[in-house]
Amino acid sequence: xxxxxxxxxxxxxxxxxxxxxxxxxxxxxxxxxxxxxxxxxxxxxxxxxxxxxxxxxxxxxxxxxxxxxxxxxxxxxxxxxxxxxxxxxxxxxxxxxxxxxxxxxxxxxxxxxxxxxxxxxxxxxxxxxxxxxxxxxxxxxxxxxxxxxxxxxxxxxxxxxxxxxxxxxxxxxxxxxxxxxxxxxxxxxxxxxxxxxxxxxxxxxxxxxxxxxxxxxxxxxxxxxxxxxxxxxxxxxxxxxxxxxxx
Amino acid sequence: xxxxxxxxxxxxxxxxxxxxxxxxxxxxxxxxxxxxxxxxxxxxxxxxxxxxxxxxxxxxxxxxxxxxxxxxxxxxxxxxxxxxxxxxxxxxxxxxxxxxxxxxxxxxxxxxxxxxxxxxxxxxxxxxxxxxxxxxxxxxxxxxxxxxxxxxxxxxxxxxxxxxxxxxxxxxxxxxxxxxxxxxxxxxxxxxxxxxxxxxxxxxxxxxxxxxxxxxxxxxxxxxxxxxxxxxxxxxxxxxxxxxxxx
Numbered sequence: 001x002x003x004x005x006x007x008x009x010x011x012x013x014x015x016x017x018x019x020x021x022x023x024x025x026x027x028x029x030x031x032x033x034x035x036x037x038x039x040x041x042x043x044x045x046x047x048x049x050x051x052x053x054x055x056x057x058x059x060x061x062x063x064x065x066x067x068x069x070x071x072x073x074x075x076x077x078x079x080x081x082x083x084x085x086x087x088x089x090x091x092x093x094x095x096x097x098x099x100x101x102x103x104x105x106x107x108x109x110x111x112x113x114x115x116x117x118x119x120x121x122x123x124x125x126x127x128x129x130x131x132x133x134x135x136x137x138x139x140x141x142x143x144x145x146x147x148x149x150x151x152x153x154x155x156x157x158x159x160x161x162x163x164x165x166x167x168x169x170x171x172x173x174x175x176x177x178x179x180x181x182x183x184x185x186x187x188x189x190x191x192x193x194x195x196x197x198x199x200x201x202x203x204x205x206x207x208x209x210x211x212x213x214x215x216x217x218x219x220x221x222x223x224x225x226x227x228x229x230x231x232x233x234x235x236x237x238x239x240x241x242x243x244x245x246x247x
Numbered sequence: 248x249x250x251x252x253x254x255x256x257x258x259x260x261x262x263x264x265x266x267x268x269x270x271x272x273x274x275x276x277x278x279x280x281x282x283x284x285x286x287x288x289x290x291x292x293x294x295x296x297x298x299x300x301x302x303x304x305x306x307x308x309x310x311x312x313x314x315x316x317x318x319x320x321x322x323x324x325x326x327x328x329x330x331x332x333x334x335x336x337x338x339x340x341x342x343x344x345x346x347x348x349x350x351x352x353x354x355x356x357x358x359x360x361x362x363x364x365x366x367x368x369x370x371x372x373x374x375x376x377x378x379x380x381x382x383x384x385x386x387x388x389x390x391x392x393x394x395x396x397x398x399x400x401x402x403x404x405x406x407x408x409x410x411x412x413x414x415x416x417x418x419x420x421x422x423x424x425x426x427x428x429x430x431x432x433x434x435x436x437x438x439x440x441x442x443x444x445x446x447x448x449x450x451x452x453x454x455x456x457x458x459x460x461x462x463x464x465x466x467x468x469x470x471x472x473x474x475x476x477x478x479x480x481x482x483x484x485x486x487x488x489x490x491x492x493x494x
Binding site: 062066069070083084085087119120124126127128132134135137138140144145146147224225 | 377380
């Protein structure tokens with residue numbers, strides 16, 4: 001089934017493209033349903049499609065030759081995956097799996113590249129989109145290099161807040177803790193230890209619900225840089241489920 | 248001084264652009280000399296230029312709010328920096344410093360964006376270039392998440408080899424150990440410990456010269472994925488100084 005130009009226009013890089021161009025993209029696109037755990041892309045294989053998540057979540061994970069796997073990113077609705085590999089026609093560095101049942105827009109890679117080559121508007125839109133993704137992953141490298149796991153967890157939680165100036169709030173983790181550990185670059189037992197370290201800073205957990213009792217103190221401890229980096233908050237927040245504190 | 252269209256054509260993304268387009272880029276470019284340690288870009292400031300390294304090396308480092316600094320990347324000749332931030336007109340996530348005396352091509356950001364908007368060839372060339380850089384940094388995240396420091400060091404050394412199938416070789420580290428530690432995401436004392444761990448795998452160091460006595464054993468230990476990923480070797484090798492083993 002074609003996604004329709006209306007749905008395509010809802011994807012950030014396509015927002016301002018002319019309707020005729022969207023119709024061309026629509027003609028080489030499919031709206032597909034994926035099931036929980038389904039492999040969407042295989043690591044080491046040249047991608048045949050560029051994907052946008054419409055509903056659900058997708059993990060991008062990279063496996064080392066000894067079988068160790070690391071979740072590099074979790075893609076939320078309106079995010080894309082394998083754009084870089086599509087552009088350079090090189091094998092995927094990561095495998096993509098559906099975390100939940102979901103819907104994706106799948107755009108044929110070869111046909112898309114052909115449109116990009118003659119459409120400066122599309123090329124520029126994707127260049128801008130990839131630039132944002134690039135900056136996002138640079139932040140992840142910085143985070144892995146300068147922060148402890150507990151600080152990374154603190155920053156992650158703070159970035160989910162609707163109002164960083166509030167004193168307290170309750171938030172819902174957008175995905176389960178195994179995935180969160182992978183995203184933060186630690187084992188699940190280290191994530192539990194990190195949550196334990198944050199307890200004395202007023203961080204309480206009940207399943208996926210996390211209550212932050214002393215946001216200013218947590219901020220001092222985790223030293224997030226998102227406060228002077230609005231783009232990051234925006235990106236991290238996508239797909240999160242914010243609840244007001246009711247305590 | 249203008250870099251000349253000939254020099255611009257030597258930069259990978261510009262290789263196949265028409266001469267008239269290169270002349271336009273040349274008109275908004277400067278060939279600049281930087282001194283050892285000089286700050287080229289400041290973190291948190293919107294970049295005014297896109298840079299290509301022609302000679303020398305440049306570090307990209309990110310500082311956390313508490314002052315902890317991490318080297319995210321070392322840029323070798325023909326590499327660019329701050330492309331993503333130029334494209335989205337957002338503050339640099341990283342500061343750029345010259346490691347050595349060097350020469351850079353500096354292209355005016357605003358004027359470049361204006362050319363990109365009407366030139367599909369340039370836009371596509373930069374999209375391809377950024378895609379390669381994106382893949383490179385995904386590899387770095389994976390590396391930080393799945394490998395120990397000693398394994399990361401092993402992979403780094405193996406990627407400098409001219410012939411990964413050789414039994415032994417001597418290589419020269421392309422930059423000093425403080426920078427190498429930053430690039431590998433560890434403190435300098437951990438780098439020394441990592442070199443010590445690799446000693447029993449036949450890795451001997453004398454200053455910047457490193458001799459690998461048993462490449463097959465080091466390969467098994469470090470489990471590099473570059474062997475089935477030619478693009479990575481190419482990127483990592485840029486600027487390295489290969490010497491045949493003479494022992």
